[in-house]
Amino acid sequence: MIETKKIGNYRYRILALLMFATTINYFDRSIIGVLAPTLQKLFGWTNSDYAGIIIWFQVAYAIGMLIMGGVIDRLGTKKGYTLAIGTWSIFGMLHAVVPASFSILGFSVARFGLGLGESGNFPAAQKTVAEWFPKKDRAFATGLYNAATSVGAILAPFVVGWIVHENGKNWQIPFLITGALSAIWVFLWFKIYKKPEVHPKLSKEELEYIVSDSEIENEEKLPWKMVLFKRQTWAFALAKTTDAVWWFYLFWGAKFLSLNFDVDVKNIGLPFFVIYILADFGSIFGGYISGYFIKKGWSINKARKLTLLSCALIILPVAFVAITENKWLAIFLIGLGAAGHQAWSCNIFTLASDVFPKKAVASVTGIGGMSGAVAGIVTSFALGKALDSAGKEGFFWAFLIAGSCYLIILGFVHLLMPKMTPLDENLKLKSE
Structure with a gap:
């Protein structure tokens, strides 16, 4: 804290805006997951119908990740981020005007547009972190804004539970709230944001700290x-x-708790609060611990990968969620998995800026987000079919894979990138 006071802390104002945007992002995308049991009853959707609506979001997210990463790298963070949040806010509010007679088509279109816009959040946010924080602080900064995903996911069930009746009355209102929040964010973003090199309110000492472990890049x-x-x-x-x-x-957590433990829209708030508070802790601590190891003299490769290994081990017990008969044990295990995932996620995001030059970070983040969306499409489709054919037993395989996949994936990541040697501004390997 002493060091921060000497050099200034304007970069944390920028980080606060990233947290605000990410909160809006996850509040918006979480609403349908919280409302899923209610909307299925209201509109007569099957599990496969619901999966299809979710898949349209994921298809758009995958496409958008490829497009938006490159767009943000070319337009710059200020304009690119505004384009993203404007798009997702418009389509988020469009959910509220979908007529019952065209509910599947209407929600699919709205989710597709929402996915396109929301795909820009993480490429823009991670590019901003790369611009405003030195490498040794990026995982912690990422952990803080990534923790806002849980804030949005926590707010959604409480807002929905407060506004929406058990019979579905007022289901439209939560979808409209994000428009006002987004307008506030855009105003603040345009007022506050500039690159650190040209920001009039940034001290010379803080700028020197931000670029202390980075190299000057060309504009090509x-x-x-x-x-x-x-x-x-x-x-x-x-x-x-x-x-x-x-x-x-x-998207399926509320459905699982509804099927297995009769948790409805009016009492989903507390279980989600527990799950996502644990997720927040994981995000912040996971970002802090790898940065701590780097400051202690560990290599970035060692610090990141040992942190990722610890995350994968913490997540393993979630494989047993579907076979527990105790509601709160199941909630705790999901929360533990969510905490491990968020710790994993903030370190994975940081890998992009550890290895790639700043001008490529949004593009790389977009390609990674696309792969995550494609994986989500496959799992949503498979789970929807499994639940329709086998009932709640379909969740057994979902949780088994959710608990075990991280260790396997980490092994392949290490094979592809054993030393994490940085690339220069022309994407050539630097000497270690």
């Missing part, structure tokens, strides 16, 4: 195909397939 744009064919890109993309697990908790 990198062709997208140069990023695409790097094995480091695909190591990151493979690690991001675990996003499917997080989306499983987000």
Whole structure:
């Protein structure tokens, strides 16, 4: 804290805006998961119908990740982030005007647009972190804004439970709330954000600290195909397939608790609060611990990968969720898995800025997000079919995979990127 006071802390204002945007992002995308049992009864959806609606979001998210990462790298963080949040806010509010007679089609279109817009959040946020924080602090900064995903996911069940009746009355209102929040964010973003090199309110000392472990890059744009064919890109993309697990908790968690423990829209708030508070702790601590190891003299490779290994081991017990008969034990195990995932996630995000130059970070993050979305599409489709054919027993395999996949994926990431040697501004290996 003493060091921060000497050099200034304006970068944390920027981080606060990333947290605010990510909170809005996850509040918006979480609403349908909380409302899933209610909407299924209201509109007569099958599990496969619901899975299809979710898949349209994930398809758009996958497409958007490929597009938005490159767009943000070219437009810059300020304009690119505004484009993303404006898009997702419009389509988020469109959910509220979908007529019952066209509910599946209407929700599918709204989810598709929402996915396109929301795909820009993490490429823009991670590029901002790369611009505003030195490498040794990026995992912690990422952990803080990534923790806002849980804030949004916590707010959703409480807001929905407060506003929406058990019979579904007022289900539209939560979808409209995000529009006002987004307008506030855009105003603040345009007022506050500039690159650190040209920001008039940033002290010389803080700028020196921000660039203390980075090299000055040229302004030449990198062709997208140069990023695409790097094995480091695909190591990151493979690690991001675990996003499917997080989306499983987000979109199917309320459904699981409803089927197994009769948790409805009016009492889903506390279980989600427990799950996502644990997830917040994991995000912040996971980001802190790898940075702590780096400051103690560990290599970035060792610090990141041992942290990721610890996360994978913490997540393992979630494999047993579907066979427990105790509601709160099941909730705790899901929360433990969510905590481990968020710790894993903030370190995985940081891998992109550890290895790639700043001007490629959004593109790489987008490619990784695309792989996570594709994995989510496959799991949503399979789970919807399994639940329709086998009932709640379909959750057994879902939780088994959710608990065990991280260790396997980490092994492949290490094979693809054994030393995490940074790439220069032309994507050539630097000497260690």
